[in-house]
Amino acid sequence: MAHLLSTSCSLNIASSSKLHSKQLHQGSTVLPSSLTLQTSKSPIKRLVLQGKKSQRFCTVHATTLPISQEAKTQTSSGSPQTSNEPSEPKRVMVIGGDGYCGWATALHLSNKNHEVAIVDSLVRRLFDHQLGLDSLTPISSIHNRIRRWKSLTGKTIQLYIGDICDFEFLSETFKSFEPDAVVHFGEQRSAPYSMIDRSRAVFTQNNNVIGTLNVLFAI
Template sequence: MRILVLGGDGYLGWPTSLHLSRCGHDVAVADNFARRQYDFELGVESLVPIESLQTRVAAWREATGASIEVFVGDLTDADFTYGILRSFRPHAVVHFAEQRAAPYSMIDRKHAVYTQVNNVVGTLNLLYAIAEVDRDIHLVKLGTMGEYGTPNIDIEEGWLDLEYKGRKDRVLYPKRPGSFYHLSKVHDSHNIEFACRIWGLRATDLNQGVVYGQQTPETALDDRLATRFDYDAVFGTVLNRFVIQAVLGHPLTVYGRGGQRRGIIDIRDTVRCIQLACENPAERGEFRVFNQMTEAMSVKEIAETVVRCFPGEARIEHLDNPRVEQEEHYYNVTHTGLLELGLTPHLLSDTLITSLFDVTKRHAHRVRLEALRPKVDWRRHASPVQET
């Protein structure tokens, strides 16, 4: 297959591109390098040094003999978006190219507006481009489990069969997201479903849980192929922060009581899920939804797992929760679609033991301690970050 990966320079986009290439697919990547600009803005870098996209692509060619084509541009530029589809003519488009951090979207008005415009407009341009260039292109879109919020009923895979006043219908599962970022993903899902229903497009919406891990078999081939390892309070995932705090001998900072439950998934399973979705496309006119997660754990349970697996002393500290969220809630998620396609999940404790602690120890000198503490408060409509 010819597969175009949008956001192919990012934390997940890069290892996904390598995995698809190693599976024998003809891969191209597109990126505007906005994620690298966020590092300059926030004054923090990936714990693991990452090479330029051009260096990465050259290293992949050296390691495997496979070529990856590169497009540089922005999906909010409609001409660029149409152009890459006409040039590469993909069978599938994997869409990672969005601002992905809830805290970033909650810094202030400017960051909220940027997140919504970048994410929603970029996806709209892509939908129109697919509709006009080739409606057989299968869109594989990275969504988020955060779209659902924390409802007091089971979370189904995108759709809900209901009966009301004696009548039955199948509707999109109700969404109640917890940040302007998650709201942008909800808008995406509705726009994609609309395009499938009206234009007959085919799309798979992958509502992904929190991803952990930094290495895949492909990135491990050469240090120049490494992907990001974000740990700061804006872009870093909670598990990454806990691992770094344990290695440095700092307490693991749990927000509130830590009863917030999350769906989680190993990065090795993420790239496999994308492969399975691409190789088993949705039908024409179908808006297919998979809940892309393998386990559900509370934040406190994640911290306790890190403490248990760490070969040394580690302890937990509870902080005031800067987010507006339920700290104890029902959470039961249906996630059978990808398992039925052949996913064999990795376990959280296994990943911690085999890779995360070792990666962190190797690069611990790069940690900026001040970046570990939360600075974005959901209850504020603005922040100390100045508008320019």
């Protein structure tokens, strides 16, 4: 259904079926001129059906519309129109914004003119230092990356450095930035790291469970 552009089908009304034929000629009570259905197989599409009535045939044309065009206005003829107006900028907090996924998400949102704040303890860099590891791709500090982003785009990304397991820090950060939305990447996601020894297993459980609970209560 996600790739459906258009389709049609014909319904042949037998001449002996006077009741159905009569209903078809009565108008939109049986078959409206157009209707919109939410399809269960394609969460990113809406199915718009338009019907045309003839004496003995009913032709249905179907087209798909993106959910982004969900807002509709009705014209005088009753046909739907779509609105492509951009959404208003939001204040978005990206927890774990110094990480691989978090940094890319922060840049994407900032580029879309949203006001972005990164919250990170920078502990991922500490892991590499403790284990004597270096990234195959050199990664600048979060401060340098934010400065570089501003020099390239003129857009500012706010930075809050702290541990989300510290609820006092997290709640104060929420009060300071007042986000409209939160993207949570602030978890220790490495299974091999969590199995090195007991202390790292405990850290992973505490960070991921308590940290996420703190985020929920801060919201």
